[in-house]
């Protein structure tokens with residue numbers, strides 16, 4: 001078992017609420033499970049195995065009937081919203097086998113996002129999706145970058161997000177800033193809503209901001225807290241808060257988790273929500289949701305919001321990360337054979353993230369073995 005497997009017993013983001021208009025079918029693969037998702041006439045989200053129980057035809061290629069049933073496009077079997085087949089056109093009067101059904105997946109809609117639990121449904125209650133209150137709050141402007149399809153295991157993205165020492169040289173020319181990567185880290189770990197988290201906190205005082213940060217956050221010199229947190233296998237949250245020297249609320253003695261900035265007051269900054277949804281061991285879907293207080297304008301263009309300016313930079317930065325992750329993934333095709341990985345001091349957080357993955361995968365194997373007994 002390697003940490004580059006896929007954790008199934010976790011809530012994952014299937015999309016934003018607005019990505020699911022009523023009565024529109026969409027096909028997804030989450031943690032190696034093909035899933036058809038749609039919003040019913042009543043506004044609820046339904047999620048089922050995307051393989052028709054007849055001949056595995058993808059149900060997401062079918063259509064919704066006026067009575068709310070889902071009709072397979074191949075031979076026309078119809079399923080109700082409990083996943084049971086209720087009609088077979090080729091023998092409309094015959095009995096329907098109880099095997100003619102598709103399994104459902106636990107679903108939650110929270111904070112403007114649709115969450116799916118691809119694991120054992122009996123265990124879905126043991127965790128909750130991490131809270132991301134900024135996304136559906138009008139006091140914040142939220143801009144989504146993506147979804148991007150990345151040909152790499154999702155843990156490689158999580159490790160990338162927990163590690164800002166790659167900003168130079170990978171992001172040289174945009175957000176590359178070697179001084180940033182030399183700020184010492186504090187590590188915070190814990191568990192919230194059943195999700196183990198690991199978080200790095202970088203605190204600096206009298207930090208002279210590079211020009212792009214002055215553009216986003218206006219101040220030239222700041223006190224700053226910069227946190228990177230893997231909240232669960234599904235989400236990594238990055239928060240930057242800055243204020244004039246001496247004016248940052250440093251919340252002494254308090255946990256930083258989950259970290260946000262005051263939407264009122266003189267703090268500036270952002271909350272970046274990275275959602276990483278595994279497709280399989282070698283692919284994932286990445287979204288970046290950029291959040292800034294809605295009334296914060298940029299310095300360079302007072303008519304343009306800070307959130308827009310931050311989001312404008314992202315496609316270029318993300319393309320560099322995608323390139324790195326794809327290259328890295330390809331090198332996992334070779335057996336170690338004399339290769340040894342070196343860990344540097346700032347790699348502490350990614351080691352802890354890997355440990356969480358290994359523990360979750362072990363827990364899954366154990367519960368599967370117990371269920372088989």
Ligand code: FES
Nearest residue numbers: 052054055072075
């Ligand atoms: S495969 Fe769906 S009805 Fe035959």
Ligand SMILES: [Fe+2]
Nearest residue numbers: 160166171321
């Ligand atoms: Fe990066």
